Structures are given as C-alpha cells and as structure tokens.
Amino acid sequence: MKNKKLNQWLWKWHFIAGLISLPFVVLLAITGGIYLFKDNYEAPKQEHIKVVKVEGKAISYQKQWELAKTALHKAPNAMIIPKKDNQATEFITGRFNHKNSAFVNPYKAEVPGNISPKDSNMYTVRKLHGELLLGKFGTKIIELIASWLFVLIITGVYVFWPSKKEGLKGFFTIRFKQGKRILFRDLHTVLGFWMSVLLLMTLAGGMPWTDIFGANFKWLQNVTNTGFPKTWSARGIKSEVKGDAISLDDMVKLAKSMNLKGEVSIGLPSTPKGVYSIYNTTFDLGAQKRFHFDQYSGKQLVNHNWEDVGVLMRGRMWFMAFHQGQFGTWNWVLMLGVAILLAFIAIAGLVSYLKRKPEGKWGTPKVPAQFKVGYAIVAIIVILGIVFPLFGISVLLITIFEFLRERKKFNS
Incomplete structure (x- = not known):
C-alpha cells in the first residue's frame, strides 16, 4: 500500500517541478528529434565536396596529405580512409566543435572544400538542444532541468502506481469517455510510466555532456582508473627519430590489411617524435581497436582493444551512443519515438492541468500540514x-x- 500523505507530497513536487521544466522539456524533445535527422539533412548539401568523379589515376595519400596541409589552418592530425573510389579523402584538424575537415579529390589533386560542424544549421539545433544558445549559462540550465527530470520520472512512477484495488489493469487503462481532463491525465501518466525506463536511459546518455555532472564524472573516472587507458590516444608515446619516415600510403595499406570494422582512420604524426595510429570508429563498441606505430621503423608500440577501456567509460560511451540513436535503425527509430512521445506526454500533462486548474489559482496539490x-x-x-x-x-x-x-x- 502507498503512503497517502507521502503520495500527496511527492505529487506536489512533481507538479511544481513539471510545470517549471515543461517548456524546456518540450524544447529538448523537439530539438533532439530534429537532430536525429542530421546525416539526412547534411548529406545532399555536402555531396559536392565529399563525392568525386573517378577519372584517371589517384595521387598517393602522401601527396594528398601535403594538399590538405595547405587547405587547413593547422596541420591535420588524422585521415579517414575512403571506403569507395568515388569518396574524397578526409583530413581532419581539431576535435568536436573545433573540428575542421579538408576533403581531397585524389583524381584532380585538388581540395573541393572544407567542412566544419559549425557550417551546418544542425549545429544551431545542437547548440539549442545543449545550451539554449546561451553558452555556459545555458548549459547549466539544461543540466538543472535534466537533473530535475530524474526526480520527475521517479516521483511520477510512485504517484501513478495503481492501487491494489485497480490491479494490473491500472498500468494500461486510458479512459477515453470521461472527459478531456481525465483523458489527457491518463495519456500523461500511462505513457509516461511505460516510457520511464527509456527516458532514464536517454537522460543518462545526455548527462556526460553537462558541465558540472560531466566534470565530476570525468574526475571519478580518473581517480578510479576507469576511463580510457593513458595511451589510448597515443599520449606519452614517442617515435625514435631514425632515418626517413614511413609514407602514409604504407600505413593505409597496413590499415586495410587489418580488416577493422566501421570507419578506419590514420592518426598522423605532428612532430618528428610523433607516431602513426590506426583506429576504427564503430558503434559496435566491442570491435573498437587502436594501434600506435613508430613513424620511422613501423614498429608497433602499443595496441588497445575495447576491453582495455575502464568500465565507467564503456558505460558512458554506450549510453551516449544510445542517446544519439547510433546503434542502428532500431535505435534511431526508438530515439525518434522517445522524442515525439516525451513532447506529447509533457503537453498532455499541461492540458490536463489547465482543464482542472481553478480560475485565478495555481491549483498546486495540497499536502497535510502535519506531514x-x-x-x-x-x-x-x-x-x-x-x-x-x-x-x-x-x-x-x-x-x-x-x-x-x-x-x-x-x-x-
């Protein structure tokens, strides 16, 4: 049996927090749903840069690297190996929002263009989703709302939980013939209950991007040694300067012979003591591998499998990928459904409230004074x-x- 007084107290705070966060929740749901279409939106706009006509003989990757250096403000730190003959070779400098890619046409020996995440309208959608276009201040507002969403979901599940008298049917009953207030109330509570686990998983995937929680989580990873291995990104690994460096073409040939899953990249040395790296990006996370090589001798210095990554980082990467719908069509469709239903149940809750709200009052649920x-x-x-x-x-x-x-x- 539920504690009635506790139920009323939880309902009061569920109500207040829900009313305050509702516009943000709807905004997050809409922008998150739109961002799922990022690749579909950007592909036709970037085709003239990324897709090339196969004509004649392609120049070497080493020469393509030299072309990319002239097209970027900084020397590229990585190259993505093309999967198709008509695909331009991507050379990358920077990371995340500071990333800039130069695409080289290997047949014409030219750079048709550069692409940065900031070039797309989807970048604005992402910034709206993550920080309300308000920078660090907006990020903290989103983090606060997301934190309260955990509480909203937990309290909502408790308040909704059917009584013993209602039994199992209480988990499924939506009353269509008892007026709009009851209908929207049931749509809000029943759909919200059945979505609760998915919503918690989605929130868990978004929290690592936040400022304070995200920083604390990284700190926990560091002190517990459950993040990436220190040499995952070749930190602290050096080549022995001796003779001439191996050509990029030789490294590409080696990478192709490994038959790695997903998108395969070559990490490029930026100094005489830097190393070549071969790694793959795939959302079959267990198949991710990293290899680091001396740029002169070609000797393998370090290699890592996904099993070398700490448990907190593995969990974090899994939930972040899930949040973005990157585990395939099923995950993408599921996240789109979550976005649509989250917006719907938030609006349904608002409609139900407006239908029952006394005129001139907030209609905040009452809690017994002695509780x-x-x-x-x-x-x-x-x-x-x-x-x-x-x-x-x-x-x-x-x-x-x-x-x-x-x-x-x-x-x-």
Missing part, C-alpha cells in the same frame, strides 16, 4: 543532490525559501 518527510526520503534527496549538484543547490534554495516563508507566516 513530515521521513529520513529515507531525505537520504534519497541528499544522494541525488550529491550526484546532481545543481539539483542539490536548487533543493537547498527551495528549502531556505520555504523556511523563511513559514517563519514569516508564523511571526505575522
């Missing part, structure tokens, strides 16, 4: 406040405000 939160609930809030610091700070501010309000009411 006191138990130690278990306090412990859960404290733990959530530690895991999600912005949530913890917001709860502290709310508590102080409530205390001062009650004290003022008592004194008056």
Whole structure:
C-alpha cells in the first residue's frame, strides 16, 4: 500500500517541478528529434565536396596529405580512409566543435572544400538542444532541468502506481469517455510510466555532456582508473627519430590489411617524435581497436582493444551512443519515438492541468500540514543532490525559501 500523505507530497513536487521544466522539456524533445535527422539533412548539401568523379589515376595519400596541409589552418592530425573510389579523402584538424575537415579529390589533386560542424544549421539545433544558445549559462540550465527530470520520472512512477484495488489493469487503462481532463491525465501518466525506463536511459546518455555532472564524472573516472587507458590516444608515446619516415600510403595499406570494422582512420604524426595510429570508429563498441606505430621503423608500440577501456567509460560511451540513436535503425527509430512521445506526454500533462486548474489559482496539490518527510526520503534527496549538484543547490534554495516563508507566516 502507498503512503497517502507521502503520495500527496511527492505529487506536489512533481507538479511544481513539471510545470517549471515543461517548456524546456518540450524544447529538448523537439530539438533532439530534429537532430536525429542530421546525416539526412547534411548529406545532399555536402555531396559536392565529399563525392568525386573517378577519372584517371589517384595521387598517393602522401601527396594528398601535403594538399590538405595547405587547405587547413593547422596541420591535420588524422585521415579517414575512403571506403569507395568515388569518396574524397578526409583530413581532419581539431576535435568536436573545433573540428575542421579538408576533403581531397585524389583524381584532380585538388581540395573541393572544407567542412566544419559549425557550417551546418544542425549545429544551431545542437547548440539549442545543449545550451539554449546561451553558452555556459545555458548549459547549466539544461543540466538543472535534466537533473530535475530524474526526480520527475521517479516521483511520477510512485504517484501513478495503481492501487491494489485497480490491479494490473491500472498500468494500461486510458479512459477515453470521461472527459478531456481525465483523458489527457491518463495519456500523461500511462505513457509516461511505460516510457520511464527509456527516458532514464536517454537522460543518462545526455548527462556526460553537462558541465558540472560531466566534470565530476570525468574526475571519478580518473581517480578510479576507469576511463580510457593513458595511451589510448597515443599520449606519452614517442617515435625514435631514425632515418626517413614511413609514407602514409604504407600505413593505409597496413590499415586495410587489418580488416577493422566501421570507419578506419590514420592518426598522423605532428612532430618528428610523433607516431602513426590506426583506429576504427564503430558503434559496435566491442570491435573498437587502436594501434600506435613508430613513424620511422613501423614498429608497433602499443595496441588497445575495447576491453582495455575502464568500465565507467564503456558505460558512458554506450549510453551516449544510445542517446544519439547510433546503434542502428532500431535505435534511431526508438530515439525518434522517445522524442515525439516525451513532447506529447509533457503537453498532455499541461492540458490536463489547465482543464482542472481553478480560475485565478495555481491549483498546486495540497499536502497535510502535519506531514513530515521521513529520513529515507531525505537520504534519497541528499544522494541525488550529491550526484546532481545543481539539483542539490536548487533543493537547498527551495528549502531556505520555504523556511523563511513559514517563519514569516508564523511571526505575522
């Protein structure tokens, strides 16, 4: 049996937090759904740069590298091996939002163009989704809303949980013939309940991008040694300068002989002591591998499999890939469904509220005056406040405000 007073208290805070976060939740759902179409949107716009006509003999990768150096402001740090003959060779400098790629036509020995993530309208959608176009301040707002969403989902599941009298049918019942308020209330609660696990997984995949939680998670990875191995990205590995460097063509030939899964890249040495790296990017995460080679002798210095990656990093990468729908068509369709349904259940909750809201009042659920939160609930809030610091700070501010309000009411 549910504790009725606790149920009312949880419903009150579910209601308040939901009402405040609702516009942000709808925005996150819409922008997240749009961003899933990033590749479909960008492909035709970038085709004139990425796709080339096969004519004559292709120049060597070594010469393509030299062409790319002149087309980029910085020397490229990686090259993606083309999978098809009509595919331009991509040379990359920088990472993430600072990434810039020069595409080389190996048949005409020219660079048809450069592409950066910032060149696309989808970059604006991503920035709106992740930081409301407000920079670091916006990122923290999104982190605060995402933190409260965990609480909204947990409290929503408790408040919705059917009574013993309703039984199993309570998990599925949507009353279509008892008015719009009841209909939208049931759509909000029933669909929200059945989506709760998916929503928690989606949130878990987005949290590593946040400022405070993300930084704390990285710190935890470092102190527990559960992130990437230190040499995963060739950090600290050096070539012995001796003779002439191996050509990029030889490294490409070696990479192709490995039959690695997914997109295969060559990490390029940027200094005389730098190393060549061969690695693949695939969302069959277990198939990811990394190899580092002396750029002069070709000797393999270090190699890593996915099993060498720490458990927290593996979990983080899995949830981030899931969040972006990158595990194949099923994952993409699932995330699109989550985005659409999240927006729908948020709006359904708002419609239900507006239908029951008394005129001139907020209609906040009442909590019995004698109700006191138990130690278990306090412990859960404290733990959530530690895991999600912005949530913890917001709860502290709310508590102080409530205390001062009650004290003022008592004194008056």
